[in-house]
Amino acid sequence: MLAASEPNPAALARSMPLPRPSPGAASRVQLGRAELVLEHSHGSYSLLWSDGREARRYLLGLSKSGQLSIELRAPKLPVRIVPRELLTIVPNARMRGFMTIPLVPTVVWRDGRNQPQTLIELHQPSLQGHWDESSGHSIQTSASWMVRFPFQTGEPQIVVPLRLYNATSEPACPGHLELTIRDEDLVEIRGSIVVRPRRMRWSDSDMKECTK
């Protein structure tokens, strides 16, 4: 089974059903480079996740009523994006572009009453957890600044349109961009998962997100 619709195999969907196989059979879901295989054998289900380099195995006990699905969720913690290029904005200048943030594939169980219950979170290696005393927990990732809408690769990621503005009288050179993205912010458009454009302003030697 493919992760996206047939015409565009690289297209992403926020939720993909993971069919429960019959005993002795298996069902597959392709998620970018990774693949998930659900097998049913001897009264239990085993879920195998592999990205070609690493493989993880999970065992599931499922009831008769309900279904599994793979949902692409935003990181729960604030994301600190470290640009792979040096960004420099002169005073009173603006900058527009796109950055991508990896999504977290999550195995969700929905029972007969359609109540979602999170079973497994498949953390991405590109999302690195951090903690410091001043800001608490956060997720750090690196991304390239793209001037055009990024090409669809099939990897589970969020496309974040960004508008940076330097309101100070000194050139701005941000070391990171901190964003908070919720699941409600995710929008599925033409096979990509995007969020609304985020405006960020440079002040006090920090790039802060503008809030209405």
Place this chain on the structure above:
Amino acid sequence: MSVRTWWPLLLGCALFTACEARTVEVQGLDELTAEIRSQRLLNRQRAKAGVGSNGGTVEVRAAQIQLAMAPLRDVLTQLATSQSELSGRQATLTQEMRRWTQLLVQSMQSERSDEASKLSERLAELEKSIAEQDQRHRKVEELIGSALDNTADKLELFLNRVGATTDSATSEAVSPKGGGQPTPATGPTGNGEANSAGLPKAPTGTGAPPAVKKAAGGQAPEASAPPTTGQPDGSAGNMASQRSSLAWLWGLAVMSLVSGFVLLFSKKRGQPLAIAPEMQFAPEQPSSGDGPRTPRTITEARPASSYQGVGDHETDELVTGDVLLGDLASGELPHDAQAEGQEADGIDKPEIEELWAAAALLGEAIGRLKQTGEPIPPELGGQQPLPEIPDSDRQQAEVIPRNSLGNAQIDEVDAVRTLGLPGPDRSPVDGKQSDGALTSDNHTDDTVIDLGHPGDIDAHAPSLVNTPEEPVTVITIPPASAHTAARHTSSAPITCHLHLSGDEHAEGRVRNILGQDPRVLVSPAPQVRTGMGELEVSYALLPGLTAGERSLLEQQLRDTVT
């Protein structure tokens, strides 16, 4: 033709002939070179194909190997040389270490011997002071005993004289009324013969108190008169009247005894305290009235609240710690009945023990103050005064029977209540009511959650309620700004500590796993320490991980090590 004409021709012929011969040689050399090249190529091809002849190839290979190994040989030689030097240095260092160890042991032994000698001297001084104090006590007791005997003798002599005069007056009054047969004397006056025989002959009027002299009036010279051998016969009403007439004399006697004791005790309190220089917790305020006092003399010497210097003097004692902290707890100065009772309870205890107990309690109170971080009262060198004791606590402290507990225990409880410290019933180990006072009040930002994790997971800040025997998973919320807390709703990271058995190779594998696992936080960075064949692994995890995932990661690390 001249020579000049033939010379160029000859030169040209010579050059022509020469060029012809060298061309042939060059051609031969080219052929030889080509052959050598072809041979080399053939050799190379054979060498590549492995079909080359053994002799030449082996020589070439041996030469190449020798050539390649030449620098390695030099390096090995240098390594061997440096190794030998290092071994020599190590041997030298080992010898030096042994010498230093011996010197250290010798110095420690000498220091210990010095300390032992000092301690023995100190002990001898203490014993000497105790012996001197004991001698003083005995002297005081002898003085008190002799004073009591003298006073009793004089009083009895005085009473005998007074009784004799009364008897003579009574006999004079009764004799005209009825008969003259004397009856044996009864009552306090006793028999005259017995008194004259049993009592020592004391100087008249020299040792009697002024009140007694005043009461005796001008009849003292008559006291030397021989006592009467009997009393005239009288009725019961006369006897009652005699006893009622003697009541005021008994009151005077009691007053004289009390005044004598007061005088003796005032003399005794003036003596210096032998143990006072040994006190080290409050040496700057030596008390002037710390003479050796027995509980009996204290009880009898402080009958009223108007005793000399009770307020200031006892306050000084309280400040300097000369009085037990149990007296502090009562909230009243020791001149009242309660203080008397408390001091009277310590009849069998020497004062030295009381002082040392007070010092120990004071030290303990200071230690608890340092631990709890509460303000130190001025009695202990701080600024904030002692909290006032509520009446309920005071009554409760008074209700505690001293016989059921030891004095030290009661003093400790009183001191704890007075100083506002967590007592034995409030200790955090017990986990009783005062846990909130220690944890909730001082660490209101901390939230302790037991996740029931099987591994040894703890938080950054140690919790007071944790016991070292029970590995508990604790999440501690660090103090952060309201904005940060509202934005992240995050607590301190879950930090896992593992002790694994492994070497440096296992350390590399563990680091690799911790570095690649997305569930492990990059910051704070995982720490892996190697020592004594063990790996001490510490890493932080993402919040929200289930216990199964944490256990899985731990087991993965264990499997990696094994």
